Amino acid sequence: MGDKALTIYLNDHLAGATAGVELSRRIAREHRASACATETQGLADEIAQDRRSLRAVMDSLDVKPRRYKVYGGWVAEKAARFKPNGRLHRRAGLSDLVEFETLRLGIQGKHEMWQALVPVVAETGRGDAPALDRLIDRARSQMAAVDALHDAAARATLSGHTLRGHRD
Template sequence: MSWSGNDRRRERSVYDKPLRIYLNDHLAGATAGVELSRRVARAHRSSARASEMRRLAEDIDQDRQSLIELMNSLEIAPHRYRMYGGWIAEKVARLKPNGRVYRRSGLSTLVELEVLRLGIEGKHQMWQALVPVAAELDQLETSVLQGLMDRASAQMTTVDSLHHAAAASVLTHRSG
């Protein structure tokens, strides 16, 4: 993916620090999102919708890579400690009570899909927030950002469909 049509370097501005912080925060969230989406896909590898879940995890991983490429093009170094923080946060979130002690519950899937949906929505908002930045910087192309927003919208639609099916399965059947 190319972020720039030319090789001119951007001028440093007062927006550098907020942009670095903003993108690194989103990179931490993207790292957690990749881990979560992979876990959901693994947990449902035998389900009828396994291919959708696998594809969703692949797309979320590709979006994280796009963010890293964008940061590189802007000469913004990823803060590894934030990425590790996102990775750790996803692992800690697994400890939430789900009504069962040793195995997954349908509630786990329901909540995980809700968290994924929030993350994807945040990612969409990030790409959207970068559109005005692209008008000022040669390294960003609005057409690439629009493609990423479109993909995020499609991901939200997929997660909404998966969530609807999970909610119907988990919340409408009595379990012992």
């Protein structure tokens, strides 16, 4: 069961990483003219590198990627773009909040995956344990960066708005 579970687990994370790369690139594009352009582009670059690192770990553990899961992750990210945001023809500030929250959840999941792989790499002797430690640290740094971006977006979107007269 261990090999089968590992294959399913890593392929599920590969699907999530595919969605994460697409989402982070979208965020970077949306913010390319803003004060946080350098930070969002840096995050997108790191997240793409993390996906490549996941593929390398999978190769070292002889786990074959399942294309249907990769495509599923890509499609899921595209489908998530079609959510109501209170506006018809342009982005709403709420889009930033939801996208940063989604990205944060993905990074947290990636962080947990890297941690889960530490004993697997140690037990099998395959893979690069110091690289996993660096990936764990980078995921922590990414979560902190996304938290700061989210906080700024929340202040810009939600602060100073009164809800008087509005009912849900």
